Amino acid sequence: MTSPIHPVPHHPGDRDALLARYRQVRAASRALCAPLETEDYVVQGAPFASPPRWHLAHTTWFFEQLVLVPYAKAYREVHPAYAYLFNSYYETVGTFFPRAQRGLLSRPTVAEVLAYREAVDAAVDALIAAAPDTQWPEVCARLEIGTHHEQQHQELLLTDLKYNFSLNPLHPEYRPAGEHARGGEPASLRWLREPGGIREIGWDRAAFAFDNERPRHRVFLEDYALASRPVTNGEYLEFIADGGYRAAPLWLSDGWATVRREGWDAPLYWQQRDGAWHYFTLHGLQPVDPQAPVTHVSYYEADAYARWAGRRLPTEAEWETAASGAPMTGNFVESSYLHPHAARGDGAGYAQLYGDVWEWTQSAYSPYPGFAPLQGALGEYNGKFMASQFVLRGGSCATPADHIRPTYRNFFYPAERWQFTGIRLAED
Secondary structure (H helix, E strand, O other), X not given: OOOOOOOOOOOOOHHXXXXXXXXXXXXXXXXXXXXXOHHHHHOOOEOOEOOHHHHHHHHHHHHHHHHHHHHOOOOOOOOOOHHHHOOOOOOOOOOOOOHHHHHHOOOOOHHHHHHHHHHHHHHHHHHHHHOOOOOHHHHHHHHHHHHHHHHHHHHHHHHHHHHHHHOOOOOOOOOOOHHHOOOOOOOOOOEEEEOOEEEEEOOOOOOOOOHHHOOOEEEEXXXXXXXXXXXXXXXXXXXXXXXXXXXXXXXXHXXXXXXXXXXXXXXXXXXXXXXXXXEEEOOEEEEOOOOOEOOOOOHHHHHHHHHHOOOEOOOHHHHHHHHOOOOOOOOOHHHOOOOOOOOOOOOOOOOOOOOOOEEEXXXXXXXXXXXXXXXXXXXXXXXXXXXXXXXEEOOOOOOOHHHOXXXXXXXXXXXXXXOOEEOOOEEO
């Protein structure tokens, strides 16, 4: 089973460079698990929040089933049941264990999953060295998408773990905040005007990008303005105090039904203690920082806040056009803070377009003109989810810095809020 995907440029140094990247990404997953106790690896607090052990195993499954099985002819699977246990949703590869029941299994043990990773890593090392030149472009391309796939799961591992920990009355810390915590005044909010006209968005380079970022194409934009920074907790508190969660006219119909059904009165992880708002973080329970970007809000909440503020959410074309010239620097997972920082400074440009919080757009997640899904199993990666979801841009404090691009399209259902999702406003 092979399929054409966009390979990285091939030259004599590619194998060494790709092997180095593969090892670095695989080591980063293990490093994220270093603070965990064995018991932490197996908890699943909700059907959408997989246990850390599953993330470690599933990313290994990807390399085993989509790289080693089709290309390493002498390779033998570590365990015949792993193809079933650790498949996520790839119908073309085979059946899979129910997602909601991943936390019910005590076996394979954490030690066995780590041994599985080591065995697959050794086989991938050997394949990178020995793959014939005729196969190398496809092997290289699959390894490249596999490393980016694992980086996506590194972020999911942290956000799933945060949800799992949040259910514990002990409010456990994943990692102390330490010297990374910052307070103080945020940058002032300004409106930056962007001219309309015919623009191009989407990826058109030889370097890696997911298929849903292609092809590059033209869009027409009216003149618009984008906020210089995301909405802060302090600004969102004004929405709460003004009865935003009780004002039906502010909400989309599905959003209002969700608010009533779920009993929402604040972002996820917020709770009042002794008359003050606190939120659960990966550093345990903390007072809400009014200067930091609000996060863990759904599309419905972002849209309602925008309407309350007399603004709107940007389209993804507006966001990408504004962000394309900005430096891709920010608060990513490498900062080790794992929570949004307050924006700093009052410079002339945008703040926090990258990192800190994924920013909701009003754009439905749909194919670009000319989009064609990949053939075979990799065609299931993005294309089959292009319905009933909305696009987010920019990455978060849990995203690896070298994983993000101006064209990167994240997507979630409008009621979901366990990711580091936030709000940047726009206006006509």
